[in-house]
Amino acid sequence: xxxxxxxxxxxxxxxxxxxxxxxxxxxxxxxxxxxxxxxxxxxxxxxxxxxxxxxxxxxxxxxxxxxxxxxxxxxxxxxxxxxxxxxxxxxxxxxxxxxxxxxxxx
Amino acid sequence: xxxxxxxxxxxxxxxxxxxxxxxxxxxxxxxxxxxxxxxxxxxxxxxxxxxxxxxxxxxxxxxxxxxxxxxxxxxxxxxxxxxxxxxxxxxxxxxxxxxxxxxxxxxxxxxxxxxxxxxxxxxxxxxxxxxxxxxxxxxxxxxxxxxxxxxxxxxxxxxxxxxx
Numbered sequence: 001x002x003x004x005x006x007x008x009x010x011x012x013x014x015x016x017x018x019x020x021x022x023x024x025x026x027x028x029x030x031x032x033x034x035x036x037x038x039x040x041x042x043x044x045x046x047x048x049x050x051x052x053x054x055x056x057x058x059x060x061x062x063x064x065x066x067x068x069x070x071x072x073x074x075x076x077x078x079x080x081x082x083x084x085x086x087x088x089x090x091x092x093x094x095x096x097x098x099x100x101x102x103x104x105x106x
Numbered sequence: 107x108x109x110x111x112x113x114x115x116x117x118x119x120x121x122x123x124x125x126x127x128x129x130x131x132x133x134x135x136x137x138x139x140x141x142x143x144x145x146x147x148x149x150x151x152x153x154x155x156x157x158x159x160x161x162x163x164x165x166x167x168x169x170x171x172x173x174x175x176x177x178x179x180x181x182x183x184x185x186x187x188x189x190x191x192x193x194x195x196x197x198x199x200x201x202x203x204x205x206x207x208x209x210x211x212x213x214x215x216x217x218x219x220x221x222x223x224x225x226x227x228x229x230x231x232x233x234x235x236x237x238x239x240x241x242x243x244x245x246x247x248x249x250x251x252x253x254x255x256x257x258x259x260x261x262x263x264x265x266x267x268x269x270x
């Protein structure tokens with residue numbers, strides 16, 4: 001019962017973050033900033049939803065598989081984002097932002 | 107030379123343990139046929155790993171014991187920055203101030219750079235654009251996230267992970 005409530009809270013929060021990520025991807029002005037909104041869906045959305053489903057599965061092999069799926073998602077997601085961002089950068093798309101080298105740390 | 111052999115053996119044993127554990131947990135059916143298939147796929151994995159030179163250098167597998175702690179700290183980071191980004195998206199004024207910063211990775215070696223770059227990308231509000239010679243170019247959604255990144259907390263944590 002308590003686990004059900006927790007699972008529902010997590011699933012609804014996850015769905016909410018996915019929705020906000022989608023809204024963000026539409027509202028942001030350019031490519032790089034849209035990517036930030038998409039990473040909201042990517043990391044937070046997937047974590048919350050998979051953990052919510054894990055609460056439903058209980059202590060079984062399914063939970064371990066879900067955990068593995070989550071780990072694979074979280075390992076491959078940023079790699080894909082990096083490939084996309086780096087391809088955009090290499091093909092000459094300038095991030096419309098103030099690059100301030102003076103503030104960079106060492 | 108001897109050191110290199112030791113590293114190879116260490117990598118071999120850790121990969122073996124990981125593969126056996128994965129195979130046993132995947133199906134949950136312990137019949138002779140399936141165990142035989144598992145042994146076969148382990149051999150195939152070892153052949154591929156050997157071909158890509160996995161046993162020649164230090165691998166990321168030795169980091170596994172200290173990963174849960176790192177992941178937990180990263181999870182807290184992700185939750186915090188997610189709430190920040192969600193607030194920005196839902197704010198009618200869309201208060202973004204995109205900025206590109208460059209940071210030097212404190213950890214040496216390609217594994218440390220890869221982990222740092224992916225950790226930065228994983229937390230919303232910061233995306234790694236380029237990694238070159240241990241220097242990371244990061245696109246930040248707001249000044250605040252850029253300042254947090256430049257404070258170097260995540261950088262320090264990653265170098266702790268790869269060095270102990």
